[in-house]
Amino acid sequence: MRFLTAGESHGPELTAIIEGVPSQLPLTVEDINEHLARRQKGYGRGRRMQIEKDQVRITSGVRHGRTTGAPITLHVENKDWTHWTKIMGAEPLSEDEEQEVKRKLTRPRPGHADLNGAIKYRHRDMRNVLERSSARETTVRVAVGAVAQTLLKQFNIELCGHVLEIGDVVSEQEPFDSIKALKEVTESSEVRCADKAASEKMKQAIDHAKENGDSIGGIVEVIVENVPIGLGSFVHYDRKLDGKIAQSVLSINAFKGVEIGLGFEAARMKGSQVHDEIAHNEERGFYRQSNRLGGFEGGMTNGMPVVVHGAMKPIPTLYKPLQSVDIDSKEPFTASIERSDSCAVPAAAVVCEAAVAWEIADAFLDKFGSDTMEDIKKHYEAYLEEARTF
Ligand SMILES: Cc1cc2nc3c(=O)[nH]c(=O)nc-3n(C[C@H](O)[C@H](O)[C@H](O)COP(=O)(O)O)c2cc1C
Ligand SMILES: C=C(O[C@@H]1CC(C(=O)O)=C[C@@H](OP(=O)(O)O)[C@H]1O)C(=O)O
Numbered sequence: 174m175r176f177l178t179a180g181e182s183h184g185p186e187l188t189a190i191i192e193g194v195p196s197q198l199p200l201t202v203e204d205i206n207e208h209l210a211r212r213q214k215g216y217g218r219g220r221r222m223q224i225e226k227d228q229v230r231i232t233s234g235v236r237h238g239r240t241t242g243a244p245i246t247l248h249v250e251n252k253d254w255t256h257w258t259k260i261m262g263a264e265p266l267s268e269d270e271e272q273e274v275k276r277k278l279t280r281p282r283p284g285h286a287d288l289n290g291a292i293k294y295r296h297r298d299m300r301n302v303l304e305r306s307s308a309r310e311t312t313v314r315v316a317v318g319a320v321a322q323t324l325l326k327q328f329n330i331e332l333c334g335h336v337l338e339i340g341d342v343v344s345e346q347e348p349f350d351s352i353k354a355l356k357e358v359t360e361s362s363e364v365r366c367a368d369k370a371a372s373e374k375m376k377q378a379i380d381h382a383k384e385n386g387d388s389i390g391g392i393v394e395v396i397v398e399n400v401p402i403g404l405g406s407f408v409h410y411d412r413k414l415d416g417k418i419a420q421s422v423l424s425i426n427a428f429k430g431v432e433i434g435l436g437f438e439a440a441r442m443k444g445s446q447v448h449d450e451i452a453h454n455e456e457r458g459f460y461r462q463s464n465r466l467g468g469f470e471g472g473m474t475n476g477m478p479v480v481v482h483g484a485m486k487p488i489p490t491l492y493k494p495l496q497s498v499d500i501d502s503k504e505p506f507t508a509s510i511e512r513s514d515s516c517a518v519p520a521a522a523v524v525c526e527a528a529v530a531w532e533i534a535d536a537f538l539d540k541f542g543s544d545t546m547e548d549i550k551k552h553y554e555a556y557l558e559e560a561r562t563f
Contacts, residue, residue, distance in 0.1 A: 178307060184251060190247075196546070202228070214363075216376050217515050317527065328399075330533065334394070394482050398478050400474045421529070424528070439466075481525070
């Protein structure tokens, strides 16, 4: 499968085209809207989220609730667009307005793509950078991830993205029995964290940062359950699924780190404490009694749950402004802002879940075929039995 996204943060809409989804997959707008709504929730978001009501429109590739095998086009409207038609160039600007628009966007925001993007693409109006580099794009990435999750669900593969840390508050969640149980708890938390006491502290930490005109980041975790052995491959660097997941997670706005399983901690431990010993019984075939490596060996899944962590830096636009330099006047200034999120870690957990879902689904289709759901199911069931009796 492959996909492209297009659209600006304050343009009319965001669009995605997905190619390679098999035919006969039951798919409705509700399957996607559920995830769009999850992404919009979360303590710490700014005023923009009160304007947007993200809902998908499917205009190709699905008929009567089933995919046809043709490219699927997804659209999500920007409700905020009506306030931006002049600035975005859909309506002519008067001379005064032209000055106003230009003045605002010669001031690069530290931590954003503004300055590098302006120099690279030779834009003196940095709105041309801001609009596309904004995390508004993660809306359609979540829509695309929802299609991947709908596919994976057909094979009983479930995911959950949740929050482990916000600022200096760390979740001390109880071990959970299943993804379903974890999902239930995190969905009821305003910060998408399974530890109730930590959730409250995380909210306080967000409030505190906001009161001080500051922002905070955090760490999210995505767990994938019921993953078969052998997704991805060891034979070539760009087919290693852990590597593909890492790229995908790091491509999410503001993500600065990714770990699989123990991740960086493994580097500080002994080999005997890190590797997951192999066991066997008739019912399960080969399995592991631990999962320190997060479900991966040799770029391939090993049948244990996939565990991915992503680290998000604090939001760069701050009410407590940072120092920058105007690209026209070369004068220093301190940035003034109208609105921003103070923490988007809970929303980013949903984005990270979507990114991982896409990579797992893509590797799944690489292994089990990609034309019709019926063929894929046959291959999958035969393979599971082969792997169990290997
Ligand atoms: C869901 C989400 C919401 C975000 N909201 C904001 C925001 O309101 N203000 C802001 O300055 N950055 C926000 N960001 C982060 C910026 O988009 C990001 O830092 C910027 O595009 C630069 O990219 P980089 O941090 O990956 O280098 C958000 C990121 C995500 C994932
Ligand atoms: C719109 C979304 O996030 C936006 C991401 C973002 C940024 O700079 O990345 C800045 C803010 O947008 P605005 O400048 O319009 O207030 C966020 O609201 C969204 O998540 O849907």
